[in-house]
Amino acid sequence: MADYWHHLVDLLKYDATQPMLFSSGTFWALFLIFMPLYGMLKRRWWQMAVFTVLFSLFFYYKSSGVFVALLFGTSVLDWGVSRLMGVPGHRSRTFRRWCVAVSLCTSLGILAYFKYANFFLWNIAAMVQGNFQPLDLILPVGISFYTFQSVSYIVDVYKGRVEPTRTWLEYAFFLSFFPALVAGPIVRADYFLPQIRANVHATRTEVYAGLWLIILGVLKKAVIADYIAQYNDLIFQTPGGYSGFETLMGIAGYTMQIYCDFSGYSDMAIGLAMIMGFKLAPNFNFPYKAQNLTDFWRRWHISLSTWLRDYVYIPLGGNRKGTARTYLNNFATMLIGGLWHGAAWKFIFWGGMHGAGLAVHKASKKHLDRLPDIWPVRAASWFVTICFVAMLWVFFRADSWQDSWTIIASVFRNFDLAYAPAFASARMLWLILIVVIVVSHALPSNFWSRAMAWFVSSPWLVKLLIFIVTVQLVLELRSSDVAPFIYFQF
Numbered sequence: 001m002a003d004y005w006h007h008l009v010d011l012l013k014y015d016a017t018q019p020m021l022f023s024s025g026t027f028w029a030l031f032l033i034f035m036p037l038y039g040m041l042k043r044r045w046w047q048m049a050v051f052t053v054l055f056s057l058f059f060y061y062k063s064s065g066v067f068v069a070l071l072f073g074t075s076v077l078d079w080g081v082s083r084l085m086g087v088p089g090h091r092s093r094t095f096r097r098w099c100v101a102v103s104l105c106t107s108l109g110i111l112a113y114f115k116y117a118n119f120f121l122w123n124i125a126a127m128v129q130g131n132f133q134p135l136d137l138i139l140p141v142g143i144s145f146y147t148f149q150s151v152s153y154i155v156d157v158y159k160g161r162v163e164p165t166r167t168w169l170e171y172a173f174f175l176s177f178f179p180a181l182v183a184g185p186i187v188r189a190d191y192f193l194p195q196i197r198a199n200v201h202a203t204r205t206e207v208y209a210g211l212w213l214i215i216l217g218v219l220k221k222a223v224i225a226d227y228i229a230q231y232n233d234l235i236f237q238t239p240g241g242y243s244g245f246e247t248l249m250g251i252a253g254y255t256m257q258i259y260c261d262f263s264g265y266s267d268m269a270i271g272l273a274m275i276m277g278f279k280l281a282p283n284f285n286f287p288y289k290a291q292n293l294t295d296f297w298r299r300w301h302i303s304l305s306t307w308l309r310d311y312v313y314i315p316l317g318g319n320r321k322g323t324a325r326t327y328l329n330n331f332a333t334m335l336i337g338g339l340w341h342g343a344a345w346k347f348i349f350w351g352g353m354h355g356a357g358l359a360v361h362k363a364s365k366k367h368l369d370r371l372p373d374i375w376p377v378r379a380a381s382w383f384v385t386i387c388f389v390a391m392l393w394v395f396f397r398a399d400s401w402q403d404s405w406t407i408i409a410s411v412f413r414n415f416d417l418a419y420a421p422a423f424a425s426a427r428m429l430w431l432i433l434i435v436v437i438v439v440s441h442a443l444p445s446n447f448w449s450r451a452m453a454w455f456v457s458s459p460w461l462v463k464l465l466i467f468i469v470t471v472q473l474v475l476e477l478r479s480s481d482v483a484p485f486i487y488f489q490f
Contacts, residue, residue: 019141020062022217022268027059031272038276045199049169052276056178060142063182067140070110071176078103078150079171082157082164096158103154111147114139119343142182144340146175148307153189155311162189170196179272183265185283185303195278202277208456211463213271215470220264222474224433225257231430232257236397239406244415247407249423253430254397255390256437259288262301286441288389291381292368293357296389304340308333327362331355346395346404353392 020027034055041048061068081103085096118134125131153174156162165171173196180187202210235242235250242250266283273280283302290296297305313333319326331352338351361368371377391408398404424431440448455463 014061014065019064020059022221022265022272026062035275042199042201042277046169048199049173049196052178053169053172053176056173056176056181059178060176060181064141067138067143070140070143071146072172074107074110074146074150075172075175076168077106078154078175079165079168081154082171085157085164100154100158104151107147107150107154111143113137114143116339116343145184145186146181148186148304148311148340149175149189152186152307152311156189162193165193177273177278179269179276179278180280183262183269184301185266185269185280186307187280187303188307191281192278200277202275205456206274206277208463209452210271210274211467212452212455213267213274215466217264217267217269217271218470218474220260220267222264223470223477224437225260225264227477228253228260228430228433229257231427232397236399236403236407239398239403240410242410243419244411244413245417245419246423247410248415249427251390251394251407251411253434255288255386255393256434258393258396259284260437286445288386288437288441289382290385291378292385293354293361293388296385297354297358304337308337312336323363327359330358330362334358341396344401346398346401349401350392350395357388 018024018026038048038051038055041051057068057072060071081099085091085099114137118137122134153162153171157164165174170193174187174189174192177187177192232250232253235247236254263284270280270282281303285299285302287296287299290299313329316329316332317325318329321329332355334351334355335348336351338347338349338354341347341351368381394407395401395404398407455466
């Protein structure tokens with residue numbers, strides 16, 4: 001009996017080597033315990049909210065350890081500041097601005113310390129040619145995501161877009177909602193708070209639709225992304241160590257891997273929320289269908305794109321200050337987006353290049369619009385866009401700035417199609433999974449909505465069979481360890 005309790009305590013404790021993931025067995029075991037209790041408490045708002053917030057905080061503790069205290073402290077500060085601001089007109093404008101400044105400086109200051117302190121100190125040391133010993137900092141999981149939610153809430157309260165929540169519990173529910181907590185989608189207060197107050201039960205259709213999204217997300221993440229990552233890692237861990245053709249395959253593989261990994265997480269998050277009776281906004285819309293960079297950013301990480309648009313691009317002036325200022329605002333917004341992803345020059349370069357690409361597209365749009373809408377033109381537009389996006393993903397994945405250029409250079413210096421037959425023979429399953437993603441993008445737009453409708457209306461035996469096949473695929477193709485989601489590092 002003592003061994004049983006000891007094992008249970010170990011299971012509930014934070015383990016830095018095994019953070020809780022949606023793709024882990026521990027999470028699903030706990031979720032299967034959570035859901036019946038949640039269902040019984042659903043009609044009792046206070047009990048349901050307390051139970052969900054406690055589970056969300058425990059989930060974050062299992063993901064990030066003692067940093068759960070930061071999440072708790074942020075929620076208390078934000079709620080207190082929002083209550084102090086009150087309704088527009090009830091407080092002076094100066095007082096309300098000071099409230100916003102306190103909240104933003106605290107939230108962004110904490111984010112800057114953990115995420116950017118070593119980066120800025122390293123650059124200062126390089127400029128003065130001094131020795132630099134990095135601070136012993138661990139980036140809390142998901143801090144970038146919940147910080148952006150915190151910022152949007154405070155700004156929206158200040159501008160009168162949303163009313164401050166009446167209780168801390170309601171705000172804590174919004175900020176710590178576990179399906180979206182550690183890797184998005186970034187939840188907006190004006191979209192989510194009314195759902196908390198309405199406290200609507202999920203319908204039978206919504207439960208099955210949520211299950212479909214979870215299965216789809218597991219297939220993307222735990223089957224496709226984790227399997228193709230095994231080859232991609234070989235390429236990126238030994239820059240210049242493979243032929244140009246093999247390196248190009250690694251770049252193409254990572255392009256598909258990051259999509260499957262992140263969109264798979266988003267699918268699972270949206271599906272979990274749907275089963276609980278909540279709707280999260282879509283985060284991906286087949287981004288590799290895009291025929292230009294503007295369209296790509298309307299389809300990729302939609303919650304971040306719209307956040308940057310509403311809280312960075314528009315406040316900078318958007319497209320209201322003339323053509324040159326519009327291009328500059330685009331560039332500055334994407335630079336900030338790049339820095340949000342990571343504290344390194346390669347991320348800033350990635351964001352800056354996307355900003356420059358958006359500016360070039362906007363500048364040439366009137367000329368591009370004159371081209372005939374025929375398939376060769378569409379194919380050429382798609383090819384240029386996907387090549388641009390894929391090459392920039394190298395800076396996302398490579399360990400350093402130098403490694404990024406070494407990998408890209410090796411594609412052009414040592415490219416030989418003679419490697420293709422041997423590669424196809426040795427990596428047949430890898431190629432099949434890549435083709436699956438390409439085909440999923442090529443299918444008609446309404447195919448996947450029809451597939452979801454079919455799954456929802458199918459007999460329970462069919463649903464069970466699909467679930468069993470999914471589990472079997474995960475068991476057959478998984479690596480020795482559960483791979484963390486790529487966006488956990490952001």
